[in-house]
Amino acid sequence: CVLRLGGVWTPPKLPPVRIPPLQGGVGLSGLKAGDSYRKGSSDKEGNMPTYCCYMKPGAFSAEQERRVAEAIALVHCEVTGAPPNLVHVIIHAAQGVRRFVGGHPEEEHIWIMGYIRAGRTDEEIGRLMLGIVREVSAITGMDEHFVWVYICNIASEHMAKYGGVHPAPGGETAWFEAMPERVKAYMAYNRPGSVSR
Secondary structure (H helix, E strand, C coil): CEEECCCCCCCCCCCCCCCCCCHHHECCCCCECCCCCCCCCCCCCCCCCEEEEECCCCCCCHHHHHHHHHHHHHHHHHHHCCCHHHCEEEEECCCCCCCEECCEECCCCEEEEEEEECCCCHHHHHHHHHHHHHHHHHHHCCCHHHEEEEEEEECHHHCEECCEECCCCCCHHHHHHCCCHHHHHHHHHHCCCCCCC
């Protein structure tokens, strides 16, 4: 899901899970647009990872922002095994937002903060960060040295959504089944089969 601050978000009607197009039409592991996502050995994602992408206002087109969101979703999918339609990307490019580094104005870089469920290895997190850096740089033309990615690991029990504390890995199916029907219907638009994969 892509949300621009200041806009109103409504749940989209999503198609079946498919890999979005990327730079050159091929993703990091050779997946192409139209391929199904792979389920890797580290496929533990039961929540919705969120990436906040801070960009200089007016520096990039709406199409570039859309492609950045797609790229982040695909890289996350390839590293974690999660389907890309579970990845939230928020583009922060509003006028009037000021960023500072060391007390000095700094707008000549892209900063991406990713909030994902804890449990990834250092190697997986490294692939995730560097994959995002490379794809975002290729899409925006920004030098890789000025695309910064931070990943924050959040313990399941430190997340609350849909009226309760998020379950630990493996507890998603029981958690989902205990939801009220109206919440299940809302969640179903991005639930490719079982919640626990």
